[in-house]
Amino acid sequence: MIEVSHLSKKYGTHPAIEDLSFTVGDGQIFGLLGPNGAGKSTIMNILTGYLAPTSGEVKVAGFSLPEQAQQAKACVGYLPEQPPLYPEMTVQEYLDFAAELKGIKKKADRKEQVRKAARRTGLEEVLPRLIRSLSKGYRQRVGIAQALLGAPQLIILDEPTVGLDPAQVIEIRNLIHDLGETHTVILSSHILSEVQTICDRVLIIDDFLAKGQALLGLLDIVEQSGATAVGCGIVIEKGFQEGGQMLREKGIRLESLAIIDRFEDGRPLFRD
Numbered sequence: 001m002i003e004v005s006h007l008s009k010k011y012g013t014h015p016a017i018e019d020l021s022f023t024v025g026d027g028q029i030f031g032l033l034g035p036n037g038a039g040k041s042t043i044m045n046i047l048t049g050y051l052a053p054t055s056g057e058v059k060v061a062g063f064s065l066p067e068q069a070q071q072a073k074a075c076v077g078y079l080p081e082q083p084p085l086y087p088e089m090t091v092q093e094y095l096d097f098a099a100e101l102k103g104i105k106k107k108a109d110r111k112e113q114v115r116k117a118a119r120r121t122g123l124e125e126v127l128p129r130l131i132r133s134l135s136k137g138y139r140q141r142v143g144i145a146q147a148l149l150g151a152p153q154l155i156i157l158d159e160p161t162v163g164l165d166p167a168q169v170i171e172i173r174n175l176i177h178d179l180g181e182t183h184t185v186i187l188s189s190h191i192l193s194e195v196q197t198i199c200d201r202v203l204i205i206d207d208f209l210a211k212g213q214a215l216l217g218l219l220d221i222v223e224q225s226g227a228t229a230v231g232c233g234i235v236i237e238k239g240f241q242e243g244g245q246m247l248r249e250k251g252i253r254l255e256s257l258a259i260i261d262r263f264e265d266g267r268p269l270f271r272d
Contacts, residue, residue: 001026001154001184002047007056009042016042018257020056022203022230026153029180031195031227032188033218034205038235040188041081044158047186048078061153074103077152077183081159083143087132091123091142094131098146117145121175137168144175155179156186161194173198192218196225209234209256212243219252236260239271 002024009017016039024030032040045051046058049069058065063072086094095117099110118124121141126134131142140160147155160176161169176198179185189195195202202222209215215232222229231253237244239259247254259271 001028001061002030002186003057003059004047005057007043007046007058008054009046009051010054015257017046017053017233019255020233024184024186024201026184027180028201029176029185029187029199031199031202032186032205033190033192033195033202033222034233035190035207038205038207039233040190040205041158044078044080044156044186044188048076048156049073074150075153077147077150077155079140079143079147079155079157079160081162083139083146085131085139085142088130090128090130091118091134092127094142095127095145095149099149102150104150113149113151114145117148120148120178121145122171135168137164137171140164140168140172141175144172144179148179152183154184154186156188158188159190160187161189161191169194192221196222196227199227201228201230203230203233205233207235209237209243209247209254210241212241212246215243215247216250231255233257 005021007017007020008015032043034040042051046053046065047060049065049072052066060072061075065072089097095114096110099113104110104113118127121144123141123145126138131139134142157176161172164172173194176185176187187195187198204218206215219229234254234256237256237259239261244254244256260268261271262269
């Protein structure tokens with residue numbers, strides 16, 4: 001379904017992603033786990049075709065990005081961290097509008113797709129209500145429903161439970177589990193318990209690596225949950241400490257944007 005090979009993205013001279021590779025098979029729920037600012041949203045935006053990589057190859061359902069962005073986008077439903085909802089619209093009006101934007105031209109087809117998406121996400125009873133009157137949990141359901149329009153094979157969810165209360169979190173996690181029965185799902189989150197509960201395979205992205213004990217514990221928790229950790233991406237690795245070497249010797253796939261070899265006169269010297 002998704003093939004990412006040696007993906008890099010720079011903003012000016014600042015690297016956000018460096019030499020990232022992974023695959024996501026059909027029917028998997030794949031998690032990107034890491035703190036805010038570690039690059040998860042950049043990866044999501046590249047996978048959805050909204051951001052071009054600096055280098056590397058990305059294929060979605062066999063279509064190359066950005067060369068075949070239109071075909072790839074047709075295979076993807078996307079829920080950004082802050083869904084672009086229109087509070088003055090009813091749920092019905094918004095989903096009709098989203099369906100039309102996705103190229104579903106016939107009114108009967110739009111009506112049927114909206115009906116199916118609303119039923120799948122538990123929105124049937126609130127279709128006549130204004131979006132501004134809905135709880136945060138129901139607004140997330142509306143965002144997920146618009147992602148389902150157009151019958152995409154792949155659903156990409158960026159921090160889908162952020163800001164929800166505990167009961168709403170459980171409801172959305174159950175909904176994502178349900179979506180995984182019929183779709184490939186990529187989920188971005190900074191919450192370990194979320195990824196641990198939902199995902200089959202996990203890519204860990206973190207800011208710093210020094211002694212490696214925290215990351216090793218995180219990997220152990222992921223494995224105990226029954227998920228597979230496919231690798232770790234680190235922004236800055238302290239190469240003069242033992243964490244990187246220890247993890248690599250254990251066979252863990254580890255890539256770092258930058259490695260500090262040592263400090264001289266209070267300044268870091270990076271490995272070439």
